[in-house]
Amino acid sequence: MTQGDEKVSREQYRLRTYGGPQGRPLQPCIPSDPVSVTGAAPGCTLSTDRAIIQFDADAFYAQVEENRNPRLKGVPLAVTQKYLVVTCNQAARRLGVTKLQGVTEAKLQVPSLVLVNGEDLTPYRQASKSIFSVLARFGRAERLGMDEVFVDVTAGVQERLQKGFLCSTYNGHIHTAEMALKQETKHRPMDLRAAKTFGVPAPEAESPFSSTPSASWEASLKIASHIAAEARAAVKAETGFRTSAGISCSKMLAKLVSGMHKPDDQTVILPSHAPAFVATLPVRAIPGIGWKMDQELSALGITSTGDLRNIPLAALTQRFGERNAKYMYYACRGEDTTPVVQSGAPKSITVEDSFKSCTTFPSALHVLQILAPDLIARLHEDHQEHTRWPSTMTLKWRQKKQGWSRSSASIPMPAQWSTSKEQQAEAIVQASLSILRKNLAQPFSLTLLNIGATSFLASVPAQRIVPKALRSFLKAGQGSSRHKSTSSQQVAGHAGEDMRVAALVAIAARRDYGAHPKGQPLAKSHERALNETSRACVAASSGGSSLPDMQASPADDDGWGAESAARAAYTAPHMPMSSSTHAGSSSMLAGSGFLASSTSMGTEGLQSRANAALNAQQISHLSADVLQLPMQSRHDPLHSLSSSVAPPRHLLRQANMLEHNSSDLHGSLNRMSLPANQAQEQLTEQRQHEIQQCHQASRGVPEAAPVSNGDMGEEPICKGAWGAGRPSGPTSNVDSALVKLSKLQQASTSSCREAGTDREFVQGTVQSSAEPSDENAISAPLGAQGASCQSVVLSELERLERMKVSGQHQAAPQWVSQSPEDVSADMLLARKLQDEELRWHQMHSRVSAAQTLKRKLKKETTLDAFLKKPALGRK
């Protein structure tokens, strides 16, 4: 359904489905208020005094990515973490991609699938926040994860009622107990979807409720449904996100129906229908009843809420405790009185990473050294917003032998707010390590590490004497003290440079141990190649060519090609971007179609810097004042801003952009235009070169983590980055990044080279020897792809080395100096990659088809039996 005719056709659909002039009356049963249940649950009443809406952003991560890069709209898109598809957009779903599917499998099934790495949650957190702030205007709002929000709109409804505001109809779909449901995903009986049942009216006679004319809750819910529509429209207008909503008198009911008519639509469930509706569901569908409780209930022979209703409250209490029992007892009857609790600042902030195996303390240290700065950066972000600092730190870990349970230990937060970020991170690393040493003996086998901060206390208030724009400006100027410029170009350029260098470090760091916890690992090179070919597809499609979609089923009328690309372009929302943003990061990419996402990636950071730069003239006189702030201001976040270490948040946020830039513009081009054997030769050459480079680069790098401050006194220590304490004069980002990068490169290369002897991590990239031979057919190009990315990192390393020698810190990175000709050559390459991919998938098409078939068959067996209704009033 396209945007334009949405309103009209929805109304038509509603009339067709639920009646109207030609169908049955819009309000089939008119129960009393509160609803007294005369049917299955004698004496039970439903509370109808509240109006609650549950909002749910459709395919949230995918939508965020689509908004970041509008070219992705309409293209099958999957957001990945490690080797998994964590979510995918509608286009991908139609082609059979599912949540938590393996990346390899998904890509095999849908060759045109575009993969976007979603391991950095920053953009999602921000999007989530903006959605929440819109919805919170409509009433008390409670977040549930990143993409769901409950809003209690009772007050708003009352207000409108008092003003004499009345709605004659419900806005959106009305779900009744009689409507058929369908199962969307195999393992999730809690995701309810309405089956399309056009023109099958539910029989009024079946209603177990007394019919008294009109009820106050009806008027309320009608208004609530209109509020829901307004709120969704506001969200769409202000943030660009499509949402679905469920409207009812309780959180449970609202949640149960919110997804019924996904995407971008809303559903009302009348309390009069609730008990009968809930009775049709498996217990697992009740929010709050998870896998464990479901298992326990199953053991008792209880699988449906109907079964559950036969169990007396006392028996449930004995088995599940009073709280759970009560909730279950009432929930299965359609009643839920849990309040909507206003959400505020998060109560805990954690970072974690999983890996296949980590067996020694040095390797654990390695992980901690990546996680800790990440946590610190988030804590600083949090501090800016809430002026608080955690008093407790918790380390959690998961061991292979202990299955999925996690152990944990807490200590008073070792990082003090008054110290520098580097000191804070180091404190956390050391504390974490000592916790591990206390609790583990080598060799262990960790598969996950999590560092968390809790028990936040109000911190020293941030001094608000500095305008926000000035903060941004100073932030933009960080690390470039020797180039005191007020020109927007230069500032933006420097910001970009810092971020790119930082991102390189992040890529290298994560790649180093980002192995796969279990199952068939997806080689990094493989993964990267998949990403590249995907991007090539997008580039080609937005360049106007249409790619036949081999996997599209005949019924799928929305396969992608020129038409859908055009439509995507037409419906694309406009990302607010200043022209200087482009100037700073991606001018040469404009209009190339390639790197489409890089133009919109990291806009927050870049844009604030660019905007700040525009104000530079205006505020430059202020800056002098600020620089003379008394020492006490070291508690001000400003100090952390002037620290030269780039926040890890920026690192990962920029990772995708870098991958786009580096792999697309460099590696792929020269290799793919070579014959295969030449490419192979070049590959081995490259690898030898890399190893040499690593060795060279690693010489002279200090052993220990180079965070050392001779001065531990009261003076604020904010200038040091990773390279602080090294003897060679003032340190810069470039310098410290270089050190880090060298070390990381060395570590990863040596662990690859001397597999089995020195390695601390069991690398997940070793292909099983039992792989079918056709794996080999693709290994050459994929390997080459992977090598290219690494070589770009290495060449960047070289460049930095040269820069350090010559002192030309403002030299542009290689990939920014692409000429227009090069870009059009890249377009040609895109076509080539696309052809390559097509050929590859022709080889696999039969396998793929078989798998799809199997999937479809499986899909239709599991829950349908459960959900198929006894056709109450139907003949």
Add this chain to the structure above:
DNA sequence: TGGCGCTAG
């Protein structure tokens, strides 16, 4: 309050 389990997206 810490540690763990369960639930959620």
Add this chain to the structure above:
DNA sequence: CTTTCTAGCGCCA
């Protein structure tokens, strides 16, 4: 049961 990277709550000691 299963995986990601989170976040919140309740129970128990």
